[in-house]
Amino acid sequence: xxxxxxxxxxxxxxxxxxxxxxxxxxGLMAGSIPGFTIAMAVVLTLPFTFSMPPAQGLATMIxxxxxxxxxxxxxxxxxxxPGTPSSVATTFDGFPMARRGxxxxxxxxxxWSSFCGGIISAALLVxxxxxxxxxxxxxxxWDFFMLVMFALTVTASLAGEHLIKGLIAGAAGLLIRTVGExxxxxxxxxxxGSDYLLTGFDFIAVLIGLFAFSQxxxxxxxxxxxxxxxxxxxxxxVRIEHRRAIKILMxxxxxxxxxxxxGMFTGTLxxxxxxxxxxxxxxxxxxxxxxxxxxxxxxxxGIIAPEASNNAVEGGAxxxxxxxxIPGDITAAIMLGALLMHDIVPGPTFISDExxxxxSIYIAFFLASFIMLGMQxxxxxxxxxxxxxxxYVLATIILTFATIGVFALHNSVEDIWTLFFFGLxxxxxxxxxxxxxxxxxxxxxxxxxxxxxxxxxxxNSDPMLFITRPWSLFFAIIAIFSTVFxxxxxxxxxxxxxxxLYSPFLLLSLSAPLFMMGGVFRTSLAVLAIFGSGYMLLxxxxxxxxxxx
Amino acid sequence: xxxxxxxDTIAALCLIMACGGLMLASLDIREPDYGVLSPAAxxxxxxxxxxxLSVIFFLQSAFGNGQNRDAAIVAVKDAQSxxxxxxxxxxxxxxxxxxxxxxxxxxxxxxxxxxxISNILLSFTLLSLIGGWRPIAMHLCIAIGTSGGMWMLFSxxxxxFLPRGTLTGF
Numbered sequence: 001x002x003x004x005x006x007x008x009x010x011x012x013x014x015x016x017x018x019x020x021x022x023x024x025x026x027g028l029m030a031g032s033i034p035g036f037t038i039a040m041a042v043v044l045t046l047p048f049t050f051s052m053p054p055a056q057g058l059a060t061m062i063x064x065x066x067x068x069x070x071x072x073x074x075x076x077x078x079x080x081x082p083g084t085p086s087s088v089a090t091t092f093d094g095f096p097m098a099r100r101g102x103x104x105x106x107x108x109x110x111x112w113s114s115f116c117g118g119i120i121s122a123a124l125l126v127x128x129x130x131x132x133x134x135x136x137x138x139x140x141x142w143d144f145f146m147l148v149m150f151a152l153t154v155t156a157s158l159a160g161e162h163l164i165k166g167l168i169a170g171a172a173g174l175l176i177r178t179v180g181e182x183x184x185x186x187x188x189x190x191x192x193g194s195d196y197l198l199t200g201f202d203f204i205a206v207l208i209g210l211f212a213f214s215q216x217x218x219x220x221x222x223x224x225x226x227x228x229x230x231x232x233x234x235x236x237x238v239r240i241e242h243r244r245a246i247k248i249l250m251x252x253x254x255x256x257x258x259x260x261x262x263g264m265f266t267g268t269l270x271x272x273x274x275x276x277x278x279x280x281x282x283x284x285x286x287x288x289x290x291x292x293x294x295x296x297x298x299x300x301x302g303i304i305a306p307e308a309s310n311n312a313v314e315g316g317a318x319x320x321x322x323x324x325x326i327p328g329d330i331t332a333a334i335m336l337g338a339l340l341m342h343d344i345v346p347g348p349t350f351i352s353d354e355x356x357x358x359x360s361i362y363i364a365f366f367l368a369s370f371i372m373l374g375m376q377x378x379x380x381x382x383x384x385x386x387x388x389x390x391x392y393v394l395a396t397i398i399l400t401f402a403t404i405g406v407f408a409l410h411n412s413v414e415d416i417w418t419l420f421f422f423g424l425x426x427x428x429x430x431x432x433x434x435x436x437x438x439x440x441x442x443x444x445x446x447x448x449x450x451x452x453x454x455x456x457x458x459x460n461s462d463p464m465l466f467i468t469r470p471w472s473l474f475f476a477i478i479a480i481f482s483t484v485f486x487x488x489x490x491x492x493x494x495x496x497x498x499x500x501l502y503s504p505f506l507l508l509s510l511s512a513p514l515f516m517m518g519g520v521f522r523t524s525l526a527v528l529a530i531f532g533s534g535y536m537l538l539x540x541x542x543x544x545x546x547x548x549x
Numbered sequence: 550x551x552x553x554x555x556x557d558t559i560a561a562l563c564l565i566m567a568c569g570g571l572m573l574a575s576l577d578i579r580e581p582d583y584g585v586l587s588p589a590a591x592x593x594x595x596x597x598x599x600x601x602l603s604v605i606f607f608l609q610s611a612f613g614n615g616q617n618r619d620a621a622i623v624a625v626k627d628a629q630s631x632x633x634x635x636x637x638x639x640x641x642x643x644x645x646x647x648x649x650x651x652x653x654x655x656x657x658x659x660x661x662x663x664x665x666i667s668n669i670l671l672s673f674t675l676l677s678l679i680g681g682w683r684p685i686a687m688h689l690c691i692a693i694g695t696s697g698g699m700w701m702l703f704s705x706x707x708x709x710f711l712p713r714g715t716l717t718g719f
Contacts, residue, residue, distance in 0.1 A: 171599040182588040392679040408709040454586040
């Protein structure tokens with residue numbers, strides 16, 4: 001109780017509350033501007049927070065994040081252009097509703113769905129993060145190393161057909177992190193005699209360069225679009241209809257919960273964020289509907305599903321970060337950067353070692369959702385003004401801001417050079433179709449991977465331990481299957497051997513490490529996995545026999 | 550099987566060469582007598598993995614076009630939209646070059662003019678190069694307003710020591 005009160009005192013401090021309100025407002029604005037992603041907003045907030053106490057800094061960043069996740073719906077509903085990739089599905093039904101004169105109701109449904117998604121995910125974060133941390137205490141260096149490999153392969157596999165590019169990007173991210181002095185023995189690597197390279201690249205500057213700078217360049221590439229404003233609307237006469245929206249949400253409460261759960265689960269997968277969750281939950285809502293004829297024409301369920309799920313994603317992404325020190329997505333990776341900046345290393349002992357900070361994060365998450373609810377109507381008016389600003393003006397202001405922000409990290413001009421180089425690299429990668437998420441994760445997790453590899457080999461030099469320990473084997477199996485996943489997805493519905501064997505073999509393979517872990521629960525899971533695998537194989541075999549007859 | 554030289558093939562070749570170069574550079578990493586894991590071991594492991602992936606990428610891009618119809622369609626569309634000739638090329642990438650060159654120059658003048666003046670010049674030049682020179686007064690106001698505002702915010706509120714110019718003294 002003392003811990004909770006201390007954490008509460010951290011957050012309800014007037015200065016923290018003020019920063020949270022500003023953060024939610026800034027996030028809502030950032031989320032509503034197409035091309036200005038949430039990750040960009042969070043990464044640009046980072047330099048502001050480094051002079052703050054850790055709890056205040058993290059609360060501010062969480063506020064930007066929660067605001068950003070909800071901001072995309074304004075632009076999506078009012079202009080038909082999603083503010084962020086995580087609100088793409090919201091436009092499918094939100095924009096048709098606005099066009100038939102129900103913009104206020106559509107916004108209300110979106111705002112309240114976002115709020116519910118956020119609250120459900122915050123509750124699940126409080127519930128699950130300590131449980132996962134307890135499991136994480138079983139992990140040894142071999143397991144952590146394989147966990148990082150799993151995170152990278154899953155992120156790369158999300159690149160779909162560009163899997164190989166995703167894997168290369170992930171490896172390049174790991175390699176970037178090796179530049180400079182080796183942490184263990186202090187030997188310079190790839191410094192080519194330069195002092196700048198010997199100090200290594202600051203990873204926040206790398207993130208801002210790779211993500212923000214390259215995005216701005218992509219937005220400015222087309223001279224015609226660069227001179228355009230998002231909208232030429234002078235005024236928007238919309239009042240958010242809260243009462244009607246709440247009534248509709250209560251009628252579709254199951255859609256809210258299902259979508260929030262989908263969002264939460266998607267968020268826990270490394271690299272999978274709101275952009276996947278909103279489409280997935282929209283699809284599930286449509287499939288679950290008795291009458292789906294109105295989907296795409298202005299069905300409220302088409303707004304509830306994506307908005308509840310994209311706000312729930314961050315609770316999911318923060319769970320592995322707080323419990324294991326492994327970020328679930330790019331924004332969680334930036335949060336990891338914020339923690340490291342304050343010399344706090346998240347891991348399985350984070351919640352028990354830093355309980356006040358952990359509870360501060362939980363409380364900030366809850367509170368930010370309430371602030372978001374109150375601020376939507378105010379920001380809606382400012383949004384109309386911002387949409388009238390031309391794209392190149394916004395991009396130039398953001399670039400200038402990023403430059404000062406990067407310098408402020410360590411009072412170093414070299415970091416601005418890093419921003420420049422990695423902006424160029426990120427832009428080139430975008431042009432060649434390389435996904436940036438695996439590279440960013442590689443940069444963030446590079447040190448953790450090397451440290452655990454060194455620790456593991458120091459304890460026991462047998463490399464076989466990386467695949468014979470239960471948890472290592474578990475992560476290795478998922479890493480391998482996630483690499484094959486794009487191929488499996490491509491062949492779905494074709495009746496190929498891969499399609500028939502993928503899921504049964506995954507379950508069968510996972511049963512081995514589960515058996516090795518021991519204990520009643522995990523052994524039962526292993527038995528279930530074997531039965532499940534056998535059932536799937538029999539079903540496929542029976543179906544195959546029927547087709548042959 | 551016919552070898553085709555696409556954008557991806559060129560990227561793969563560059564990656565293979567980069568891996569070779571980095572592997573050579575890794576030979577310069579000093580090997581101390583202490584520590585369990587050599588400082589060169591981890592980077593070399595990554596380079597080997599990246600090299601293998603790059604070779605697979607090369608083979609896929611050079612010989613796999615006929616097998617992947619979608620990729621072939623994308624490649625054709627890509628080729629059609631790509632600028633032909635040097636003038637068209639420069640026009641196509643005009644804004645990107647403008648940002649790179651302006652930002653590069655900004656980094657060179659920053660130690661001499663300090664952050665305030667350099668940022669005003671950076672913003673003003675970018676605004677005018679991308680948005681056109683006609684609304685020059687507006688661009689100047691935006692550049693001074695935003696750069697000055699940020700400079701004041703970081704200097705006086707966040708108390709960050711922003712770089713002073715050797716020529717300007719502030």
